[in-house]
Amino acid sequence: MKSNDYVPELARIIDIKEEVEGSRSIKTFRTNFVNPNGFSHRCGQCAMLSVFGKGEAMISISSTPLIKDYLQFSILKTGRVTTALHEMNPGDIIGIRGPYGNGFPIDDWKGKNLIFIGGGIGLAPIWSVLQTALGKKEEFGNLTLYYGSRTSADLVFKEELEKLKSEMTVHLSIDVEEPDWKGYVGFVPANVTEKSPSPENAISITCGPPIMIKFVIKALQDVGFDDRQIYTTVENKMKCGIGKCGRCNIGHHYVCKDGPVYSWAELKDLPQEY
Ligand SMILES: Cc1cc2nc3c(=O)[nH]c(=O)nc-3n(C[C@H](O)[C@H](O)[C@H](O)COP(=O)(O)OP(=O)(O)OC[C@H]3O[C@@H](n4cnc5c(N)ncnc54)[C@H](O)[C@@H]3O)c2cc1C
Ligand code: FES
Numbered sequence: 001m002k003s004n005d006y007v008p009e010l011a012r013i014i015d016i017k018e019e020v021e022g023s024r025s026i027k028t029f030r031t032n033f034v035n036p037n038g039f040s041h042r043c044g045q046c047a048m049l050s051v052f053g054k055g056e057a058m059i060s061i062s063s064t065p066l067i068k069d070y071l072q073f074s075i076l077k078t079g080r081v082t083t084a085l086h087e088m089n090p091g092d093i094i095g096i097r098g099p100y101g102n103g104f105p106i107d108d109w110k111g112k113n114l115i116f117i118g119g120g121i122g123l124a125p126i127w128s129v130l131q132t133a134l135g136k137k138e139e140f141g142n143l144t145l146y147y148g149s150r151t152s153a154d155l156v157f158k159e160e161l162e163k164l165k166s167e168m169t170v171h172l173s174i175d176v177e178e179p180d181w182k183g184y185v186g187f188v189p190a191n192v193t194e195k196s197p198s199p200e201n202a203i204s205i206t207c208g209p210p211i212m213i214k215f216v217i218k219a220l221q222d223v224g225f226d227d228r229q230i231y232t233t234v235e236n237k238m239k240c241g242i243g244k245c246g247r248c249n250i251g252h253h254y255v256c257k258d259g260p261v262y263s264w265a266e267l268k269d270l271p272q273e274y
Pocket of ligand 1: 046055056057058059060061074075076077078079080081082083121124125234235236237238260
């Protein structure tokens with residue numbers, strides 16, 4: 001057992017991929033622990049990444065637990081820590097503590113049709129559960145992904161999304177028209193409304209900006225989804241990650257321990273502090 005929960009394990013960055021360039025830059029990092037420690041996560045869990053001398057940031061683990069060779073994180077450059085991470089190179093050392101949070105109850109979803117709905121960097125937490133479902137495809141029904149971003153350049157996992165089209169139904173969208181775009185043009189919730197997925201024997205998992213989540217939930221309810229069939233994640237600011245500091249609370253819930261994954265049936269009655 002660790003003597004201090006706040007001390008991170010050292011990890012080496014083994015690969016960095018630029019997903020999105022420009023002012024909303026996103027990079028995907030693959031890491032290995034310097035001293036392998038049996039770290040194992042459930043899909044939907046997060047980890048606290050640290051850049052020494054800069055600080056820590058809570059980030060979703062975007063790789064499936066089925067892959068043991070590396071841990072993957074996809075990170076939007078927003079402030080102090082994420083900018084420092086974006087300036088790092090393969091071979092550099094970061095700190096990782098975790099895994100934290102509850103994760104998606106994927107074992108309860110066996111035999112169900114899974115509908116993943118993501119916006120922007122929100123595909124990162126979805127990617128872990130989506131890849132897990134794909135890796136155990138025979139245990140689930142139909143798999144469908146709705147994913148959108150502002151422009152085609154802002155889509156993450158572009159190459160992987162192309163490959164995904166041969167394995168599951170993929171509905172991509174961008175907010176405004178572009179000359180060669182063949183997918184849907186408009187916001188993600190509108191794409192969901194247009195395609196009107198069947199709620200029968202289905203679970204939907206949605207992650208993205210809060211405004212997108214709000215309208216996706218409405219779109220799902222309009223086509224008959226029950227609140228227990230809708231799952232999302234809450235990304236309240238976090239500091240300790242272990243239910244001690246009170247930074248992430250929604251009412252009596254510590255999102256870092258009790259979340260970040262909630263069904264809408266659980267979340268809708270909690271105070272709107274997310
Ligand atoms: C459970 C969870 C999972 C997350 N997963 C990912 C992920 O997979 N990829 C990713 O890129 N980011 C993710 N985030 C968000 C990430 O933690 C923050 O963007 C990060 O902490 C910013 O750190 P920073 O030091 O770079 O920015 P700071 O210098 O701390 O802040 C930069 C700006 O962002 C704002 N900010 C910081 N954190 C948050 C937050 N959580 N919500 C809203 N505004 C915030 C600050 O107020 C400030 O305006 C996740 C957050 C949580 C809580
Ligand atoms: S981040 Fe400290 S209690 Fe959740």
